[in-house]
Structures are given as C-alpha cells and as structure tokens.
Amino acid sequence: MKSLINPAEAQRRILTNLLELPAIDCPLEKCAGRILRQPVTADRPFPPFNRSMMDGYAIRAADIDESGIFEIAVQAPAGAPEQKLGTTTRVCAEIMTGAVVPSDADCVVQYEVTRRIDDTHMQLIDTSDHSAGDFIHAYASDRDSGEALLETGTLIGAREIAVAASCGYAHLSVSKKPSIAIVSTGDELVAIASAPAPHQIRRSNDIMMDAALKRIDLPACQFVHLPDEPEVSKTQLAELIETNDVVIISGGISMGKKDYIPGALDKLGLQCHFHGVAQKPGKPIGYWSQSGCAVFTLPGNPLSTLTCLHHYVIPALFQAMGQRQVGKPSEVQIDSKVSARDDFTIFLPIRRGANNQASAQPANNSGDLVRILESDGYIELPPTKERSYSAGKSFDFHPWY
Numbered sequence: 001m002k003s004l005i006n007p008a009e010a011q012r013r014i015l016t017n018l019l020e021l022p023a024i025d026c027p028l029e030k031c032a033g034r035i036l037r038q039p040v041t042a043d044r045p046f047p048p049f050n051r052s053m054m055d056g057y058a059i060r061a062a063d064i065d066e067s068g069i070f071e072i073a074v075q076a077p078a079g080a081p082e083q084k085l086g087t088t089t090r091v092c093a094e095i096m097t098g099a100v101v102p103s104d105a106d107c108v109v110q111y112e113v114t115r116r117i118d119d120t121h122m123q124l125i126d127t128s129d130h131s132a133g134d135f136i137h138a139y140a141s142d143r144d145s146g147e148a149l150l151e152t153g154t155l156i157g158a159r160e161i162a163v164a165a166s167c168g169y170a171h172l173s174v175s176k177k178p179s180i181a182i183v184s185t186g187d188e189l190v191a192i193a194s195a196p197a198p199h200q201i202r203r204s205n206d207i208m209m210d211a212a213l214k215r216i217d218l219p220a221c222q223f224v225h226l227p228d229e230p231e232v233s234k235t236q237l238a239e240l241i242e243t244n245d246v247v248i249i250s251g252g253i254s255m256g257k258k259d260y261i262p263g264a265l266d267k268l269g270l271q272c273h274f275h276g277v278a279q280k281p282g283k284p285i286g287y288w289s290q291s292g293c294a295v296f297t298l299p300g301n302p303l304s305t306l307t308c309l310h311h312y313v314i315p316a317l318f319q320a321m322g323q324r325q326v327g328k329p330s331e332v333q334i335d336s337k338v339s340a341r342d343d344f345t346i347f348l349p350i351r352r353g354a355n356n357q358a359s360a361q362p363a364n365n366s367g368d369l370v371r372i373l374e375s376d377g378y379i380e381l382p383p384t385k386e387r388s389y390s391a392g393k394s395f396d397f398h399p400w401y
Helices: 007-016 158-166 205-215 230-243 261-267 302-320 370-374
Strands: 023-027 056-059 069-076 091-095 107-110 114-118 121-124 148-150 171-175 180-185 222-226 246-250 271-275 286-290 293-298 331-334 345-352 357-360 377-381 394-396
Touching (some): 148 158, 180 205, 180 230, 205 222, 205 246, 222 230, 230 293, 261 271, 261 293, 302 370
Parallel strands (some): 180 222
Antiparallel strands (some): 023 171, 056 091, 069 121, 286 293, 345 357, 345 377
16 A cells, blocks of 8 residues: 555545546437536527516506506417507506516516406506516526526536527537446455355445446446456456446455455556545545546445545546536534544544534444444544544535435
8 A cells, every 4th residue: 555645635636637538419308417518508588588477467567546457458378479558558468477578568467466357357456566577577687698508517407408408409518428337346245146154245335336326327337346366356457447437446455465456457557646545434545547547446345435435436527527516515513522533534424414413423333334324424524633523513514325
C-alpha cells in the first residue's frame, strides 16, 4: 500500500485523472438520467402569449362598476386563437386555464368569485377585489426567445425533459453512459443461491453496488468473480479493462498474502494514482487508470464498499459524463457527542430525523452488514485534535442510494 492521503486529495486525484465520456445524439424520451452536452435555448418566449391562469372570465378591470355585471361576448377555450372583447364596455370572454387572454382584456376572474345570471351574463360577487394583471401569466415574463434555459453539464430529469420538449428538442446531445464492470473477489465468497460452508459467505457486495448504481440509472454491464489466483486475476482484469469504461473491484486490495489485485493492475501497466486513504472505513481504497478505463479498488468489507462507492465512485461517474452543476449537500446536526480521530477521517453512518437532527449509527466494524440498515446515509468527520465532535455540530449529509 502506498502512503496515505486524505479524502479530499483522493477526490482531486480521481477527478484530475478521469476519462471524459463522449457525447451522443439521443432521442428526448431516452435522455432522463443523462448529462446534457449542449445548451437548450428558448425558441420562442415563455409563455408565448398572455396566458390565463384560471378558469373564469377575462375582463377589463376599468369596466368594473357597482353592479359587477358583464355580458359574455365570446368564448376563449384553451388551444383556440386569440379572441377579442371589442369596444363595448362591460363585456367579457369566458376563458379556460391555459387559453390566450384577449389583448383588449387585462384581468381574469375565476368562476368562484362570480355568479352566472343567465346564458349571456355573469356578475362579480365582490367588485372591489380585482385589478389589472390578476391571474394572467404575462407574455415572455419567464424567459424571452433565445435565452438559455438549460446549461451544458445539467443532469436531465423530468423537469428538464419538459423544458426541452417545450422548446422543440426531439433529440439532445448527451453523454454516453459508461460501461461498468463490477468485480468481486475471494475464495470465501459463494453464489447467492448456494448453501455456504461454515468458512464461506454469500456474495453481496457486487449486487449491492449494482443496486446503488441502478438508483442513479447507471447499471453495471458485466459481473465477474475472481478467485484468489494472481494469474487468473490478471488475465480476467485485462479483458475487463479492455472492454469497459469503468471497473469497480471489491476486495483483494489490502495487505494480505492473497490480496493480488494491486499487483495485477501494476503488472498490466495501469497508472496508480493512489492506494490508501486516511479514512475509516475504507482505508485501502485505490484508483488506477489506463487510457479509456478507470479502475476503482474498494475494500471488501460491506460498509467500506458502500461508503467508498458513494463518496468516490458515483461522483466520479457523473464527472466523467460532464456534470458541472452539483447542488450543495443538505446539512444535519448530530444530536449527541460523537467520537473522532486526530489522524483519520471518519465516515459515520447516521439516521436522519426531524428538523435535520441526526443520530449516529456506528457499525461494530466495517464488516457489520446488518447494522447499515439502521442508517439513512453518512456524514464525514474530519480529523480533530479533540478526537470528538459535540452535539449540535453540523455536517454534510450523504444519503445512501
């Protein structure tokens, strides 16, 4: 294992030496979860006309008198061309939500504040509570034609899809999703459906990582289990690195006699950017790369694997796809004193409660798989000479996927 670095330096080295995935042309309906690689601009004003915000009547506010009575001169359904009130006073258009407000009207009153007198007349219940501009979504009040609505690097979700569709984008330039291989290691691991011997355990880290990646719409393309055999590991890793953008390995990376993975990567000619971070859990984490492939080596204990996947791998995947706009994590306050170290960063599982209060859910050790269920995510405790943090201290909250 190389000399230990801190988590911030590990993140910096990953992002500095990360591949950039190419852009592809993608149909809009398949763009969700991808990163935008072009700006999206308004092809016309938002909204493109004075739009009614309510079902009711479009009137001229200046026409309101003590009687509050208006003649219903025209109908203005949604999807119809603009109607006109004309020059006669105290006339209105019966209008639907989303319809074009007549240009010679300046106020919309909703049905609820009127009463219908007959087929051709309505009356305002209260004549004092209506002004020009009421319930009209004004032309170009949101954005003007040609303005940028979505920037390059935006993660595309439902709202972004709707905006692009409104601007006529049937296709978008987006990042190619990475081809990801997940590798588990170790002779002690057996298939899920197997009956393990007393000295064996069922594989779970690989399917756990894939489940988290599926939550962000980046499922793995390939799964491989490597035995504790150096030559087999080297041969199969060479094939995975050749055919995938990202390889995520769980286990076989520490200092045991059968931890062959780092040596195999070195022999394959990959560049090691770091191997070992001053953190708990997950100290043996490493990052190697070769042209076209990024290799993350994660410790095999479940909590270490899960923490390193969330803190390093997932942010790197979005960075490789070109994400530039990352929101600040929400903060939580710990509700009791928590232990820390003066030399290592601690990633502490927590349960998030009401009012952003958080209770620590420390695992017995990084192999404590079941205890993870009691947490919603984790916080990062930097080293401190005091070796603890007091109740009420705020930290960024990182949720589990």
